[in-house]
Amino acid sequence: MEEIFVGFMNLGIKQIIMFLIGGILIYLAIEKDYEPMLLLPIGFSTILVNLPLSSVLEYEGAPGVLRILFDAGIATELFPVLIFVGVGAMIDFTPLFVNPSMIFFGAAAQFGIFATIVLCILLGIDDLKLAASIGIIGAADGPTAIFVASKFAREYLGPITVAAYSYMSLVPLVQPPVIRALTTKKERMIRMDYKDVKVSRTVKILFPIFITIISGIMAPISVPLVGLLMFGNLIRECGVLERLSKAAQNELSNIVTILLGITIGSTMTADAFLKTTTLLILLAGLAAFIFDTAGGVIFVKILNLFRKNKINPMVGAAGISAFPMSSRVIQRMATKEDPTNFILMQAVSANVAGQLGSIIAGGIILSLVPLLVG
Amino acid sequence: MDLAGTLTIVGMVVVFAALIILALAISLLGKAININKNAIAEKAASNAIKTDIVNTGAANTQSQISNQDDKELIAVITAAIMASMKGSSDFKIRVKSFRRIPDNSPEWNIAGKLTTINANIIR
Known part of the structure; x- marks a missing residue:
């Protein structure tokens, strides 16, 4: 008789809270359109793994389907790396070639990653690896956050991924108040010249190869990250692999996204999720995005002290990796101040630089943290 | 705390350094390819002038x-x-x-x- 009610007997308040959290994630994905591709599978998987005696994780001593997927796809870093091939095939680096100087803003806006690491240590997280995994939320780049967290803090992969993707969706709400607090109306109205430069196909083809070699030499551990991103980009730009490029952008990305979402959700068990650290991760993630925005804006303001042709400081905030949300937000803010001011192209260049910057920052964290921890 | 500080300083410096190298590489790559293209364009332009001279009669018939x-x-x-x-x-x-x-x-x-x-x- 007991066996019939075994499910009820193993159902606790913690599991019910996790069902609610899963439900909230599904609600946010469907109703609010917050990164539905990731949040919906994660939300559903949260419910799956918190069912009593969840057989998707383990069944009669043998690993369940989600545990098998986790071991094969996340523990080996296969899924995030495959996602990078798709992302590479989707990124068009042309805006970066048109405005190479915008690349600096892509670096400045990575400040949030490092500032958040310091913040986490100040808040009492002793483990630098965990602090770095939380800080990487500031990369505003889901796959990079997953990649770093799966290496350094596997048990917190769920909350870190949820925070990274949620705040990426919330960029239109997070960035404007920070930018307004740090800039004057006059600064937000600065106009910038735009020169349309034609970029040759040879440059577009050589670029991913160059980047792979340079980053491979500077940070060897970042090769799976940068190398496969650039492989995707080379497929896109070479012009002779259109079918493969489309497959990477659509079929590969879609299949891996399904598996990635549901597998990451499998780490959201009540015991692992309902901790104070989770709350800290969610708050620190928000701080990371605020620091990113502030870093980019302040960097431009410092540059403007020495420049004759002033740069609109809002462009600095577009140096985060959330593409194209961030550049759109910046243009909307510029239009609000002056309907005839167009800084979209400069913001897009900074935004693309941010995509590159975040991956490089991820690679550097992967190289440096083990060296520092020893 | 010291480790986090070191990570911040070294991390930001390396991110900037890497992206500066990239910006330089992009500029140089662009320039190198433009120099090649200009050379090819100059050749093409000189050929075009020759054909223009030959086709002057035909060109007059086109609408101006x-x-x-x-x-x-x-x-x-x-x-x-x-x-x-x-x-x-x-x-x-x-x-x-x-x-x-x-x-x-x-x-x-x-x-x-x-x-x-x-x-x-x-x-």
Whole structure:
């Protein structure tokens, strides 16, 4: 008789809270359109793994389907790396070639990653690896956050991924108040010249190869990250692999996204999720995005002290990796101040630089943290 | 705390250094390729001058584009062709002349087309 009610007997308040959290994630994905591709599978998987005696994780001593997927796809870093091939095939680096100087803003806006690491240590997280995994939320780049967290803090992969993707969706709400607090109306109205430069196909083809070699030499551990991103980009730009490029952008990305979402959700068990650290991760993630925005804006303001042709400081905030949300937000803010001011192209260049910057920052964290921890 | 500070300083310096190297690499790559292209373009230009001299007679028969309106129209046509090629920088085209085709459509068809165009503009 007991066996019939075994499910009820193993159902606790913690599991019910996790069902609610899963439900909230599904609600946010469907109703609010917050990164539905990731949040919906994660939300559903949260419910799956918190069912009593969840057989998707383990069944009669043998690993369940989600545990098998986790071991094969996340523990080996296969899924995030495959996602990078798709992302590479989707990124068009042309805006970066048109405005190479915008690349600096892509670096400045990575400040949030490092500032958040310091913040986490100040808040009492002793483990630098965990602090770095939380800080990487500031990369505003889901796959990079997953990649770093799966290496350094596997048990917190769920909350870190949820925070990274949620705040990426919330960029239109997070960035404007920070930018307004740090800039004057006059600064937000600065106009910038735009020169349309034609970029040759040879440059577009050589670029991913160059980047792979340079980053491979500077940070060897970042090769799976940068190398496969650039492989995707080379497929896109070479012009002779259109079918493969489309497959990477659509079929590969879609299949891996399904598996990635549901597998990451499998780490959201009540015991692992309902901790104070989770709350800290969610708050620190928000701080990371605020620091990113502030870093980019302040960097431009410092540059403007020495420049004759002033740069609109809002462009600095577009140096985060959330593409194209961030550049759109910046243009909307510029239009609000002056309907005839167009800084979209400069913001897009900074935004693309941010995509590159975040991956490089991820690679550097992967190289440096083990060296520092020893 | 010391470790986090070191990570922040070294991390930001390395991120900047890596991206500065990339910016330089992009600029150099662009310049190197432009130098090559300019050399090729110069050769092509000198060949074009030769053929122009040969074809002067034929060129006179083509309609001459002189006034400002036509130049604007040529710019628009060029832009439309480029847009239909999805802005690919691999094709270099130059519209030299154009000829109006008389519109023999019935009046009602023309009125219908105008309504559609105006509706789109308003939207």
